[in-house]
Amino acid sequence: MLIHYDNNLRSWYTTTSINRWLGLHQTLLSAALVGAVALMVALSDSTLFGAVAITYAFTTSAMLNALIRTFAEVEQMMNAVERVREYSEIASERQEGEPLRDPHPAVRFVNLGLRYPEASQWALHKVNFELAPGEKIGVCGRTGAGKSSLLGALQAMYPASQGEIYYGEQPLSTLAPEAVRALFDTVSQTPLTFFGTLRANLAPLDQQHDLSPGGTDPQPDRLGDGDAQRNDERLTEALQRVGLGERCAGRLDEDLDRLQLSAGETQLLVIARILLSHRPLIVLDEATSDLSHSGMREMADLLYRYRPDASYLVIAHHLEPLLSLDKVVVMEAGTVVEQGSPVGLLANPGSRFHQLFARQVNRQIDQIA
Template identity: 35%
Template sequence: MQLVSVERTEEYSTGLPIEPQHQNTKLSPSWPEHGCLEFRNVALTYRDGLPNALDGVSLMVRPGEKIGIVGRTGSGKSTIFLALFRMVELSQGQILLDQLDITTVGLVQLRSRLAIIPQDPFLFSGTVRENLDPCGRHLEPELLDVLEQCHLSPVVSRMGGLDAEVGERGRFFSAGQKQLLCLARALLTQAKVLCIDEATASVDHKTDKLLQQTIREKFQDKTVLTIAHRINTIMDCDRVLVMHAGKVVEFDSPVSLCQADNSIFHRLFSSAQGCWWFIRS
């Protein structure tokens, strides 16, 4: 049992592949300027021998468009985000962000220009300031402003301000407050593309409402991709993307999909609330 640590150290130091470290020296500091996103016949598999997690996905997201993503477990919803952030490289196809193939962009450059609010909020031991701005790029007034926008100013003030400790994994905050802190971090990036991965799955309805309200107000001109945990959180999206077995099976406005009796989204919404109530209202 004592040699397990030796075995892991050897595996981590010699056996793990290293991500490419190149940088695109010609990349504009303002890229992406619009947030136009295009998937061209994208296929992705997690390892050899497994079926494709994404299988020929082609879609176009217009600048500033709000897209809701739904589908059963294993349909490829979260894999879309993994492909966009290049956590897993594509087997085939291209992903274009503002007409630029993201494989030509350095990983640090790419990931720093996108924002994500994960399902499980990630906070590390340290201060509120360090969790909001790990690289120290922003001034104190900016940090206080995003805390105010995310309804966290009273909480942080009671704790002692920006230099207050958040505790291991943010244990001094509730689940909802941790999620709001992740939203504040995303606001600071000023990213043109925001990815939300079931961010309200573990929070109460009050915090869910706060999150949705802040996202609508502060990301009004940004491209937002939202994996839905609750159907009602994406009913005001411009379009809904329905995934099944790694493929795009439906991609249209929520109203159009609800009015189609043979629509998968129609069945999902009917089981949650009743689609005809939404259409009549």
Template identity: 30%
Template structure:
């Protein structure tokens, strides 16, 4: 017998709502594997924008140098300038396409990494986490949040880098080409930047409002569709429709406000750009008349002035996708930062051939930081014994079952398997030794055979069919269109609750655990379904240790031993016959059960 492991309780996970400041470290970690692609992308952006910005300067050279030379009979300068312009356009176009390809390749690599991290993390985290962190939130992390990051990486970052570099190169080129025109542009930058900053603040406010209202619309829709039977039963269709219409009207109003903000931004940015071009043209035109400025330089200055404000619009629009992606990264980082309370043992004890002896050694337990729900429970279960747990709702029966399967760790005491604290058993050996079957009897997408083989993916077809025969589901499966290869979904077969439970029993039988834990496995079945499952149970429980949580005494009465749990304590312990003879709580349950059978007959 190994020394009991100390009751370790991992530190409380970070607050799921405290998501600030975690996005940048996560972004750096996912970008690290693609840093070579990122540097290549930076080089491509620089060269492509340099080629694009060179266009107006070449136009100036062509007008001021190429055309006079052509008038004098020399076409070479104009041909060279024209060829240079075409080459710059070709290089800029090709490199811009390369930027898109490299950006997409890098972003897909990052997104693949994020999806894998989220999936691995959600599987690694324990049951307590999933009971606090709803499945809807997990799905949102894997879908909408990663999509928000995709939008940022696929286009947002590239657009920002390209636009910002284009603006810088345009301004520098204009200042170098003609100082006064450059000064006009730099003066016009001030209202443009102020306008962009105003748009960013307003768009951030609108973005938050839109998210809140959109979430309300989604929640209302999901709740109505989930409870559609209650809606129809109580004739609440009109009231639900009116409430949903009010929410959608709020959403429309918020979207209208966002459109108005975008419209104001576009209007004033276009006006600033047009005024800047007009001033550059006016000032430059007067200087051309005075002979202080060449015509080609004026044309180039106008082209540069027109090009400058289009990227500024893109920079302003980028802020929306950035806000969305930042919020998504914070949520993803918060999820990835969670640590499971159940930790693997530092020095695992191998248990390759478990016998199935169980002991709850003065166990005290409570969920998360809540009060204790089990109090000093001490029970020994010999290998091969079937023990039923009964009691009122909330007494602690299912909690005992979850502790045996090590879905949670105890606060004080220990749960032992063959004398070894389950916290010390090698995880693989523990999962093979103890299998839990719940009332949900969840079936995965795939064939009947694949569902039975969940616990033993390497099982042969003969072993799968033998498990089906053992629990009495084989004849049923053979009536399906493709037998054991029939898909378990809407395109294959739709199984009743009893049939799904039989398949889950076959799954457990094939896994052949030393300890089988059944948590309300027959609670949702009708009487005919229960009879089939009861017959399967007898074959399934033979020659193994079993812990059975059940409300139905038809299941309890076949057990070797019954534990009556009340208030987190075992108040009665004995065989069904002994407890009935004692006249205690179990006897009263038995009397009520017999009365219900007589009434049904």
């Protein structure tokens, strides 16, 4: 935050210095003009002509000042035009594609490779694994290993440079990106909230939800007027389940800004939103990084308890919460170097997962000692 403030001050200081420099030179120019005219008047013998000349000299220097300032302002405003032009020239993404045939498909990564535009290295290379319906897979690896890139490719944010991702039997490259994204509930490192009320943030699509454990209503109905009270109860229940019940009691129609939620509380709000949703694939990318370790566990357990049918892809730097999952995938330099049952891999001292885990535990011991 302070860095941004510093940068802002630095650019403000430069602009002010330029303005002062310009002001000084304009004043000098005006003084020289008026001085030259006054000298000419002193040398001539017409008083009337002298008075008119000096008046015009003052007006001309004021006009000169205004002209220079206007030029400078137009120059500044053209920056905005340049920016709009740059955005308008960005190619828009593919809109068309087939609809999804399977409402809850298995996801298969087949030799997936991803290279960002203008990057010299592969962010992902020969990634192969499968996420079956209802399966919970943890993805781990050091920073820069390609975990977030994997999610980007999965949600059709970047087209695969090599290989393919299959949703059921359909390759992602033939599917409509919107249809693919509609399969996902995502909690990322920076939780997404919207301008508007708490209610709009909890149920952005204004749908009716079944909050019972394991409730799977695949096609939520739109809300009727008579259901409003029942719906309020469901939203409140979701808030209570994530521990925001008291904090947000009776404030469903208040603007989110006024609630002033902390970073951790915002993540809880996003988890409450997911408890109310019915999308079949849930992605957690360092989802609970703003919560304490016990808070992380509780939130993950809540999701697994109330959304048991969903398939999960969980990215976590902290490895202990991955032990309860069905499988872990270990990534290194953009590729999958190991996959299997987390408990099984942990029991094998030669495995990468065991080594990552041991390094993490040792670091914790060092911090405490």
